[in-house]
Amino acid sequence: MAGVAASAFFALLVQVSAVGMRIDSALLDMTTGVLRKHFPVPVSNEVVVVGIDETSLATYPEPLTLWHRHLGDFLRAAATGKAAAVGLDLVLPDHSYNAVLPGSDEALMMGILAAKKEIPVVLARTVEASGKQRALFRKFQLVAGEEGTGLALFPRDADHVVRRFDERIGENGSLVPTLAGQLSRALGKDPKPGIIDYSRGASFNYVPLHTVLALFQAGNDAGLQQLFEGRPVLLGSVLPSSDAVLQPVNIAAWEDNANLAPGVLIHAQALRSILNHGLINDLPAWLPGAAILAASLFWLAALTPLMAGGILAAVAGGALAGSAWLLREGWYLPLSGIYAAACVGLLGPLACDAWHKLKERLILKRSFSGSVSPVVMDEILSGQLSPGLGGERKYVCVLFADIRGFTTLSESLQPETVITLLNRYFDRVVDQIHHQDGAVVCFMGDGIMAIFGAPKRLPNPCEAALAAAKGMQSEVVKLNEILVREGAAAIQIGVGLHAGDAVIGQVGSSGRHDYTAIGDVTNVASRLEGLTKDVGFQIVCSKDVFEALESNGDLTSVGPQAIKGHTPVHAYGWGPR
Numbered sequence: 001m002a003g004v005a006a007s008a009f010f011a012l013l014v015q016v017s018a019v020g021m022r023i024d025s026a027l028l029d030m031t032t033g034v035l036r037k038h039f040p041v042p043v044s045n046e047v048v049v050v051g052i053d054e055t056s057l058a059t060y061p062e063p064l065t066l067w068h069r070h071l072g073d074f075l076r077a078a079a080t081g082k083a084a085a086v087g088l089d090l091v092l093p094d095h096s097y098n099a100v101l102p103g104s105d106e107a108l109m110m111g112i113l114a115a116k117k118e119i120p121v122v123l124a125r126t127v128e129a130s131g132k133q134r135a136l137f138r139k140f141q142l143v144a145g146e147e148g149t150g151l152a153l154f155p156r157d158a159d160h161v162v163r164r165f166d167e168r169i170g171e172n173g174s175l176v177p178t179l180a181g182q183l184s185r186a187l188g189k190d191p192k193p194g195i196i197d198y199s200r201g202a203s204f205n206y207v208p209l210h211t212v213l214a215l216f217q218a219g220n221d222a223g224l225q226q227l228f229e230g231r232p233v234l235l236g237s238v239l240p241s242s243d244a245v246l247q248p249v250n251i252a253a254w255e256d257n258a259n260l261a262p263g264v265l266i267h268a269q270a271l272r273s274i275l276n277h278g279l280i281n282d283l284p285a286w287l288p289g290a291a292i293l294a295a296s297l298f299w300l301a302a303l304t305p306l307m308a309g310g311i312l313a314a315v316a317g318g319a320l321a322g323s324a325w326l327l328r329e330g331w332y333l334p335l336s337g338i339y340a341a342a343c344v345g346l347l348g349p350l351a352c353d354a355w356h357k358l359k360e361r362l363i364l365k366r367s368f369s370g371s372v373s374p375v376v377m378d379e380i381l382s383g384q385l386s387p388g389l390g391g392e393r394k395y396v397c398v399l400f401a402d403i404r405g406f407t408t409l410s411e412s413l414q415p416e417t418v419i420t421l422l423n424r425y426f427d428r429v430v431d432q433i434h435h436q437d438g439a440v441v442c443f444m445g446d447g448i449m450a451i452f453g454a455p456k457r458l459p460n461p462c463e464a465a466l467a468a469a470k471g472m473q474s475e476v477v478k479l480n481e482i483l484v485r486e487g488a489a490a491i492q493i494g495v496g497l498h499a500g501d502a503v504i505g506q507v508g509s510s511g512r513h514d515y516t517a518i519g520d521v522t523n524v525a526s527r528l529e530g531l532t533k534d535v536g537f538q539i540v541c542s543k544d545v546f547e548a549l550e551s552n553g554d555l556t557s558v559g560p561q562a563i564k565g566h567t568p569v570h571a572y573g574w575g576p577r
Contacts, residue, residue: 011292011296015340023339040202049206071088073213078115081221083119085233086119094135120183122147125150147186152179161246162247194280196270196273199327204265237262238264247269280331288334319338319339395461395501396517398517399497400447401429403425403446403491432471433472449516503517503518524542525542528571541555
């Protein structure tokens with residue numbers, strides 16, 4: 001159960017971490033986009049957006065700051081059109097502009113008063129750079145009333161995207177009425193915190209402000225009613241460079257795949273969500289916790305990697321589909337914790353098992369790497385080499401090497417000097433054997449026995465063995481240069497090669513055994529090594545080896561050679577005579 005607890009604890013940490021929140025936000029946006037595109041749901045209480053676009057700016061000579069008269073006319077137009085409510089997503093001034101444009105303040109005030117007689121009116125407020133709410137011009141505030149103003153701000157997630165509606169945005173999380181919240185209250189809906197449902201409703205089109213004002217000035221009440229009747233109306237800028245806000249999905253019909261859209265659309269979508277199906281609520285905390293615990297229980301299942309991968313894919317797909325269904329039902333299920341628990345629960349035991357096996361391999365390799373050749377170690381670690389006694393018949397090339405006259409040489413040296421010389425020699429020549437994927441199976445004093453073709457299969461064991469033998473002779477030349485400089489005697493080696501079938505495996509007692517090759521091929525290779533001095537070649541191989549080589553032009557035939565206890569063997573030599 002420790003694994004289950006660790007999985008659940010890790011998943012909970014992921015869910016509350018910045019990374020988990022980013023993952024959940026990305027999954028929420030993706031799900032919302034899929035629902036919006038493939039499973040659209042219309043809304044009954046639509047919101048009308050009136051936009052200040054470039055054409056509207058060009059229609060009126062005054063700068064936008066002095067549009068009081070036009071805004072007053074717009075409010076009258078909304079009332080005439082029998083809108084359910086009207087909101088201005090524009091930052092109104094905090095002081096009078098009558099000195100610049102006489103009568104402008106009164107024009108807007110009269111527009112607010114006229115509209116308020118018929119419909120709820122809400123004016124936007126904003127905050128200063130210091131974070132304090134910016135004051136509204138006193139006369140506008142008095143006319144609008146406390147319920148007639150709201151902060152035109154939304155909380156933003158860590159990635160600056162607006163996904164939630166929440167009026168707890170004041171100092172220390174205090175409640176501050178917002179533009180969308182005040183409009184909702186005016187329309188009989190008490191707004192609670194929640195996720196804005198971007199999946200419902202069609203993309204917004206806007207009605208240009210100059211079109212609305214033209215209808216109003218022409219006295220076209222029917223045209224205004226056709227636009228506004230029974231629906232809340234929001235006026236805001238739709239200019240591409242003004243008041244742009246990041247949104248999870250594109251909800252502007254006039255934009256092409258743009259998630260950066262005018263802020264008035266955020267207010268409109270939040271209001272649309274509140275008035276229709278409602279905002280999306282977070283599930284009670286215990287439900288995601290229970291899902292995390294359930295996913296963590298996978299730790300107790302004994303699964304193969306294939307099974308774990310299949311279940312993980314099923315959990316990922318099932319959880320995503322379930323979260324989409326819950327989202328459409330008005331509930332939000334974060335998935336990062338569930339995915340983390342499933343990953344750890346399913347893959348954790350496999351990872352632990354792999355780690356334990358890796359530790360065992362490392363310990364085994366560290367303990368025995370100096371006792372067996374790399375190819376033998378690889379077979380041991382992969383489990384291909386049977387630990388039991390016995391073997392199997394394989395075609396191999398056997399190499400025997402020996403230092404000529406070593407017995408006489410060692411008689412004149414101290415034992416420590418002999419050991420040092422042998423180790424220097426073995427360091428060089430063994431590397432050549434290993435470089436050709438051969439396996440050294442034993443050291444016999446100054447002699448070496450190696451096999452090629454087992455335990456690792458080779459394309460041509462004879463080619464590899466001859467290459468190793470030549471490399472050994474080259475290394476002896478280099479070693480001799482050093483020995484001569486040190487004032488020591490040079491050495492010479494003879495190498496014998498023979499190929500054929502041998503029984504390869506563990507030989508010895510149950511308590512102590514070696515990996516080796518048994519058979520006539522071994523005896524012949526040993527005898528050929530002994531012939532090197534007699535025939536005057538550094539390397540002597542059998543006809544079996546000679547015929548297996550792709551290139552044998554540098555080998556010289558020395559004819560059939562008598563071998564003790566064996567029929568004569570046709571031999572070939574390499575190296576200076």
